[in-house]
Amino acid sequence: MTINRLTKNITLRHLNAFVAVAQEGSFTRAAHRLCQTQSSITGLIQQLETALGTTLLSRTSRRVSLTSIGQEFLPRVIRLLADFDNAVGNVLRFSEQKEGQVKVAAALSAINGLIAPAARSYSQKYPNVRLNICDDSAEKIQNLVAKGEVDFGLTSRWADVYGLECEPLVEDQFGILYRLEDPSIQLNSDHSISLAQLKGQRFVGVTGETGIMAVLSARADLPLEASTPFYEASSTAAQSSMIENGLGIALLPALIAHRVRTPKLGFALLNDVQMLRSLCLITHQDHPLSPAAAGLASEIRQYLKKASLPQGCRTL
Incomplete structure (x- = not known):
């Protein structure tokens, strides 16, 4: 059996059942820990051992213990499950804007008058999202967005560049x-x-x-x-x-x-x-905004709805 085909037959349920039985030393206690029936845990262990073609657990009438292969396998499975939980947790925190980083390049007037006030309220809502905001010229800002080196830009349009989308604000x-x-x-x-x-x-x-x-x-x-x-x-x-x-x-x-x-x-x-002059939110059609970057862009739009702009300025 090839490795690719083998891994398709092994799921997280199999691995969690194996860890629970190994740590509890009992199918009964493992079933209680995982809120499953003993028969389902027994079935999962049998499926896992069949898929691997080896015995991981030694069963007697009094106790359940690891075989030598099981002892080798257990710490690897524990690390794998921990890495999986961490990876999923990071993605969830990222999607919920609990963590992450947003990089923005903007004209200095846009930073002072628009981004900084919006960033203040955004950071209060999402204190663990890091903000990296730099000022530059319109030409360089467009180039940074085009190269994907920043999430979005906020400046006046410099030139038409394929793939760039400009939203006047x-x-x-x-x-x-x-x-x-x-x-x-x-x-x-x-x-x-x-x-x-x-x-x-x-x-x-x-x-x-x-x-x-x-x-x-x-x-x-x-x-x-x-x-x-x-x-x-x-x-x-x-x-x-x-x-x-x-x-x-x-x-x-x-x-x-x-x-x-x-x-x-x-x-x-x-x-x-x-x-x-129009100040535009500049993004790239091939680089969708992350949830954190989209959240900051939305915060800027919301700020503009209530901002008191100087004479000669208006929102679009």
Whole structure:
């Protein structure tokens, strides 16, 4: 009989019955322990020994003991059953979000404004699920999702990539981040501003692999100095610092602007050009979300339903 065929004839019921009889030294006590009849336990042991082609238990009128082969077999079976119970338990805990890990890559504005508040309530519900959240550019976030290195991403769409699915969650308008002491910035009565009013201004941009620059470079109706900024920063934090020190102004989405604003900086929405950015939950169609990752994504959606977003932002 081949090993594959042999294992099909042996079930967990056979192995549990063998362990119970070996440990109890009695078919009667083993039956009581497993809540079965003595005859069913006897039958299971006979089936197991027939399948293995050997005797595992020595039976006398007074006691039941292990044969030499049974003594060798018992600790292996105990380990196998323990490993099986642990494996099943781990899967159940994972499916119930009692354990696990979620990896997310997102734009920093999405982490601060959406993910972190949602993660706080999620972690209270599932304290044993570890969260690994990193910020990166839109291009790199999409690549991480495409490679399966993170569970999902949350950023603006960078480019169409086969297999990636984008679920828009939030939309925010572009405006101008500027230094409050800059006398050249004159806002309208509704605290908005037009691009025409910014003629001659120097713009501070961020690196080209961000979702912000993807939006700006795609707009043919923008002044050249806005779509190709004179200054460039590696991050929006560095960008705001440059603006605060008088190096220029920046076109930014509202959610980012409200995150990087300082007491020395102001933000005004554009009133003559409609520029919008969508933050999307990015997943891969070939990589289904784990229960824990799906739970965090759901928590983010629930948070957005009740969140108080800055002016210029709205949920989708």
